[in-house]
Each structure stands twice: as C-alpha cells, then as structure tokens.
Amino acid sequence: REKVEMTKEQRALMKAIVDAYNRHQIPQDVAKKLLQEQYSAEENFLLLTEMATSQVQVLVEFTKNIPGFLSLDREDQIALLKGSTVEAMFLRSAQVFSRKMPNGHTVVLEERIRKSGIPDEFMTPMFNFYKSIGELHMVQEEQAILTAITILMPDRPYVKDHQAVERLQETMLNVLRKLCVLQHPQEQQYFARLLGRLTELRTLSHYHAEMLTSWKMNDHKFTPLLCEIWDVQ
C-alpha cells in the first residue's frame, strides 16, 4: 500500500491543535473526586454544572487556537461553539471515563456515575457511548483533532457560511485520516469507526437537556453560562 506521510503543514497543524488541547484541560480531575466518595444527587449535579461550566470556558480557548477559526464570521464562531459544547462535554467525559486506570477504578467510577442522580433510562446509551470510545484506544492527537472536528461541524444551527466551516473541517479530517492510518496500521476502517462515534455522540447529546432537568432531585440550578449555552431553564 502507498506510504502515508503527513505534510509539513499537516504536522504543524496537528501540533497546534494538540498543544491547545493539552493547555486547555479541566483544572481539577473530576474522576479523582468521584473515586473518593459517593456524593448525593445534589452534590453530583453541582459537580457536573461546575465542571461543565469550566469546560465551556476552556473549550472557547481551545477553539480560538484552531487555525482559521478566528477568521470565520464572528456570528458563525458563536453558532459553532453553541452547537458543539454539549457534544464536546460528552466526548470529554467519555475520554475521561476511558482513561487507563488502576484495576477496579473504572468499575467504581461507573458505579458512582450510575448512582449520581442521572435518570436510569439514559444509563445504557451513555455507557454504550463511553465504552465504544474506550474500545478505540484513541491517542491524544486523535482526541484533540476529533474534538476540533466536532466543533467545526458545518451543519450546526444558524451557521451562515457553510463552505468556510466545511473547508476548515475538511483540513482536520485529512489530518485525522492520515493519523489513523499511521497510528492504527492494522485496522483498515479505524478512521471510519472513529467518525461513526460522532453520530452516536450527536444522538446522546439530544438527551442532555432531559438528563439534566430530570436529575433525581428538586430545584435544578444552572449557572448563567449553562442557561445561555444549554437549552435548559
């Protein structure tokens, strides 16, 4: 088969994305907190809203470092961020859940999340997604570029200049395709499987508003930023 090589530009682009991805990570480790003790539904909800609020802020910083993003129409930049934060949150949660942990930790983590207050009917789709992400054993470059691809989705609501977003996303897809061949030479369809997860991610994200508003507790309080960016309250 032909030798797959990344161009100099593609390697530079990937480095910029991965550096931004690593620079803008969630400050404290939510997995470590959850492994320490089982919190009440109220405490878990508060933890999630705090983590999600801070993740939106770091996602904005990450996105500003995607080459070409700041050259997009200003309103399209907002539309892309607004349309992708929920998916980025679930993708990040899946990556956190799939991290290599000492034996038994993942089992405890899953147990804690199952009892965190999320309504039962969402457990299966959520953990199916988390496990399907885990099975891919993505390297961090793939995680970073997949997050960028999720943000640069041309068909988000209210995006005006479709073409401009498509061009940026296509550049990322070309890098990801080569990266998948280089990182997983034995798996012919790895790239296709990776993109298939974005479909599963979008489906899971449709549930998020209901997951939050039917969290097993009364009086769900959201931060102003989450009210703004999630379709809740």
Ligand SMILES: O=C(NC1CCCCC1)[C@H]([C@@H]1CCCCO1)n1c(-c2ccc(Cl)cc2)nc2cc(F)c(Cl)cc21
């Ligand atoms: O805080 C979370 N995720 C953050 C979000 C910002 C980026 C970093 C990860 C939540 C937790 C769930 C239990 C209660 C405390 O919150 N969470 C979710 C989750 C997210 C959305 C909804 Cl609506 C439901 C569950 N899935 C997780 C998987 C995990 F492995 C871990 Cl450690 C935490 C996870």
